[in-house]
Each structure stands twice: as structure tokens, then as C-alpha cells.
Amino acid sequence: MNRIFSAFGLVLIVLFSSCDKDSVQSTCATDIDPAFCEPDIVTIDSLRSTRNVLIVGVDGMRSDVITQSSTPFLYGKSIGISSFYNNEHLAEDFTISGPNWSSILTGVHYCKHGVVTNGFDNPNYAEYPHFFSYIEAARPNTNTVSIVNWLPINTELAEGVADYAPTLPITDDAVAQEAASLLQQTSPFVSDVMFLHLDQMDAAGHNYGFSNDIQEYVESAATIDSLLLNLFSIITQKRNQGEEWLFVVVSDHGGFGTGHGGGQGNPEVEQTILLIEELNSRFNQDQETSQVDIVPTVLDYLGIESSRLNCTTDGRSLLN
């Protein structure tokens, strides 16, 4: 091939691979060939090797529903001194569940993991895996758990990576109940790093409307708030017994009217909440955040550093 044609080809490759969507944050910054990130060198901070994490994913939680009266627990945490809280946390350009849970759990934007629908067509999780895989590689004895109302998270992403990732239909109440009993019991195993997904806010939004003015949506937020309070009280008990826990609440997108697709540029849809709470950690409070920041933050907290993740991730740790 002569030089003009090869240069033309290069331009085409750049054009087709950049997937620029006019968005500042949620666009892939650079195209990385993961092969250049090999070999993976994993280092472990032994001082952090007994730490634990609970992440609760709340589907379709619009930021304005967090108020002192309807979600007293989350509101209290949002202004707490041990918390990082952002009510302008940025969703992926594709404001639906598949791309966003994928970015939350892999630490890379949709350009890399490839999921732009809820059908999970052609995901590239082989190159950009669920973050549990970094934990399992570094600390194989760590028990990783994923319990979800929206099953594709487990069937597409967590199954085969997590130590426990059930794939039978389950309600939000049952997710929270099973999580509570696993957190409180040491049998059949100790749960060290847990991801949960709750779906009822998204359902209420689709049925009645995503808004702080819609009674049914606010009531579902209040129900979620009490589930979160119950789970957090278990974390508090475990902290009182000397355990160290990072507590995270994040949503995949907001909503407008009774939908949320195509919400790029609409703050009510493309912005949602991120809460991170830990008693002894300090957070970069001024940092803007998007879905890809959760994985680097969690691994940083656990004292796990993967050169491959450092090379491929689009996110940054929020820990100081």
C-alpha cells in the first residue's frame, strides 16, 4: 500500500474508533490496545489486605429525590464528614442500564467494554473484565459476591468471575435479605466484597415518572433508603467489631418523564448520585466523577494495584 492510502486508512481507523459523542467526561480519552498493557503486574498493600467493600447499585435514582424527608439515611450520609457525595455523578453517553453497570463494574467507558444496549451485544469483557477478577487474581481467598435484581449483571458480567453470583429472579427485598444474612454469617462463607443491585426505583420511574414530584417514585426512594439503612447498620456492627468497610451507593442513570434513554445532555438523566463512605479515609472532594471511577477507588481501598488496570482504566481513585 502506498503512503497516501495507508495514511488515509489510519485516519479512517481513528475516526471509527474514537466514538466521540460531544461529551467531555464520558468519552473514551484514548484508544488503548490492551495487549500493550501486558504483562499484568499486581502488587498488594498488606496493610489493607483485610479490608472489605459493600457496593449497592440503585437503578434509576435521580439526584433530586435525595431529600431529608424522603431519604433521611442517604441525605444524612450525603452531608456526613466521612462521606464523598456527588449528586452530579455522570452517566455514560448511553443513558441505559447495560452500558452504565458495565462501566461501573469494569472501570472503563463504553468505547472499551463495547456495551451500548441492554442486550449486551459483543461485550469486550475479556479485555476489560469485571473488577472482581483483579481482586481474585491478587487475593484469591477474598470472597466476592454479586446479588442482583437485574439478572444480566450476573449472567453477562459477574458469573464465572464472582465466587457467588446467583442468576435466579429475585426481588429487591430478597436481594437485601440475602445480602444481610451473608454479611452477618460466616457460613457458608465470609462475604468480603459484595455488589448488590436494586431495581424498584427504575420500575417506579417507568410506571409513574422519574421525579421528586411523583409520589410513587418518592415512595420507592424511601423504601430503598430503609433497605440501605438496614445494610449500613450491619456494616456499622462489623466496624464495631474491628472490621474495615468501604460503603458505596451508586446509580446507573436518572430519568425524565417515564424514560431515560437518549438522555445525554439532560442533567436530570445523565447525572445521578455517587456516595462513598468510610470512617478513616479522606476523599478528593473536588473531583468530578463518572461511572469509571468506582473500580479504581475500590481497588485502591483494598490495596490492590494492577498495572493492567492502571493502563486500561478511564477512572481515578477518589481516595486521598
Ligand SMILES: [Zn+2]
Ligand atoms: Zn430503566
